[in-house]
Amino acid sequence: MSPSRILQQIAQDLGGGNIVRAERLCTQLLSDQVLSFDAHCFLGVIRERQGRLDESLHAFRRASEINPQSSDALMGCGRLLDRTGHHQKALECYEKILVIDARSVGALNRRALALHKLGRVREAIASYTEALGIEPTSMAALCNRGTMYLELNSFEAALDSFDQALKSSPDYVQALNGRGNALRGLGRLAEALDAYDELIRVSPDSAEGHCNRGIILTRLKQFDEALRSFDKAIAVRPLFSQAWNNKGNLLHDMGKLEEALSCFDTAIQINNKYAEALSNRGRVLRGMGRVTDAVRSYNAAIALAPGLGEASLNKALCLLLMGQYEEGWKLYEKRRANLPRMFREADRAKLWDGEAKIRGKNILLCAEQGLGDTIQFSRYGKLAEERDGRAILAVHPRLMRLLRGLNPKIKVVDLEQPLPEFDYYIPLMSMPFACKTTLENIPTSAPHLHPEDELVWIWGKNLGQKNGLKVGICWQGNRSSADGAQRSIPLEHFARLASIQEVRLISLQKGDGVEQLRRISESAMIETLGSQFDAGPDAFIDTAAVMANLDLVITSDTAIAHLAGALGCRTWLVLPFSADWRWLMHRSESPWYPTMRIFRQASAGDWVSVFDAIVKEVDQLARANSSNAFP
Secondary structure, eight states: OOHHHHHHHHHHHHHHTOHHHHHHHHHHHHHHOTTOHHHHHHHHHHHHHTTOHHHHHHHHHHHHHHOTTOHHHHHHHHHHHHHTTOHHHHHHHHHHHHHHOTTOHHHHHHHHHHHHHTTOHHHHHHHHHHHHHHOTTOHHHHHHHHHHHHHTTOHHHHHHHHHHHHHHOTTOHHHHHHHHHHHHHTTOHHHHHHHHHHHHHHOTTOHHHHHHHHHHHHHTTOHHHHHHHHHHHHHHOTTOHHHHHHHHHHHHHTTOHHHHHHHHHHHHHHOTTOHHHHHHHHHHHHHTTOHHHHHHHHHHHHHHOTTOHHHHHHHHHHHHHTTOHHHHHHHHGGGGGGSOHHHHHSOGGGBOOSOSOOTTOEEEEEOOSOHHHHHHHTTHHHHHHHTTOEEEEEEOGGGHHHHTTSOTTSEEEETTSOOOOOSEEEEGGGHHHHTTOOTTSOOOOSOOSOOOHHHHHHHHHHHOSOSSEEEEEEOOOOTTSTTHHHHOOOHHHHHGGGGSTTEEEEEOOOSTTGGGGGGSOTTSOEEOOOTTTTOSSSTTHHHHHHHTTOSEEEEOSSHHHHHHHHTTOOEEEEEOSSOOGGGOSSOSEETTEEEEEEEEOSSTTOHHHHHHHHHHHHHHHHHHHHTTOOO
């Protein structure tokens, strides 16, 4: 058989799957014609199919030595180098092909894949765009480019790329899935759901389609339908670890923690390198009160993915919850990576670390989270003053007026306006770390805020001299916050206090939750403070003045709790079973607020038992007050 006929037979055998005869013929030919370029290329293909990748690479390299201008040999080398993790060397092969043929779409696409593996995502996108300039309808290039835009959170560009693909092939599964992902990133959830529905119509057994549909439905709070979607994804692909993970997240949001834990455990059994599932598992364990186990799960996630900021941050919160402040505050600094650009990229040399001397220097403390957080940590402005620094406290404009009562030496400025000159700056919630705060040295000079005297008089007059223990109540925080529902308490439980003689219940609730007043029986007398109560641009100015006229404040975990504590009011804080880190564990008092007492759920969801205890204690206070023996 002639060499050309042998080569034809090898090609036929490879096409027909007869690897054994193709290998025998190739070896026979190379024994006679050691410089046969085609035989070395065929041998490279044979060895690759056999999984003998090093030998395959050697064969393609030998072919390339024989014919350095062969794009096929260079492509084989690049492909094998990619498969064996040598992406830089693979990239060099593709670059050589493009010197030979600048319009090689295959080389441009393979170059893009290598660049992506090297983390050079923008260059990869440029390579795909160059390929599309030659072959505009290349589905691989359009979809891969769209996927890379998703990685950069360039959702509009990703959507455009997937839409171009769908113009050429309306039922192309990868493009439909990518389109849904781009719309999800843009927050266009209804359209994303339509895209996933279309994907499932085209490919009913698409596990990704069902899983992504479940993610959208979860975000739309359509929990039952979302659960069905995740179950369909798992039915199609039982070892789909991402579907188990997403189902676990859904069950967590539904408060079904035991079932959520089982899902995360399954995801991890399928893929023991699944850092995100380990992190989510920690979140569920934390919610179950198994905080030490949660830390172990976070540690496992961090070991696998040191850059997984969510795991590090949640571990920090667990450590703070357990009172392990030294390690907790240090790890809590990881949150700074997610802060607005001002906090990350301001003159880094000016970031105060707690060590630099600030005597006579301007130090800017920047509020960074919610109003309650700002009220709680505003006390650290005084610590800067005690070090002879000139403290500037930059806060949300609604809090400026309230916080001017902090200390006349502390300058309070609007965080949203151009900031004054400063020598050092620090995010406000980094102050405990910089100041080496422990449970023993929390700055607790109470009160550290003060209401305005004139408003105290006005609201005292409005409340009148009617007899009774004056109890201010607040039952709900911001509905849009991640854990707002868990921290909120149905008003009906507070309303039980109205049945106690000589008790006046006074609503401090604003915004979300006020609507519950309409559902309370008229016999449960809850006084409201009128439409002008804190109706202006300055938050809590009236609330602070009202609190100064009250005997007691009972509140869920909201900014009201921090305000009452900062004012030094007698405060009873009512917490869910899994409470926020700042309230620590198993304690009935707070080291942050000396006048605060804490009532906790003994089991998740059980507010009845908590309010049984509160009603009993309020009754005792009311009796003491009516006898003029109120302490």
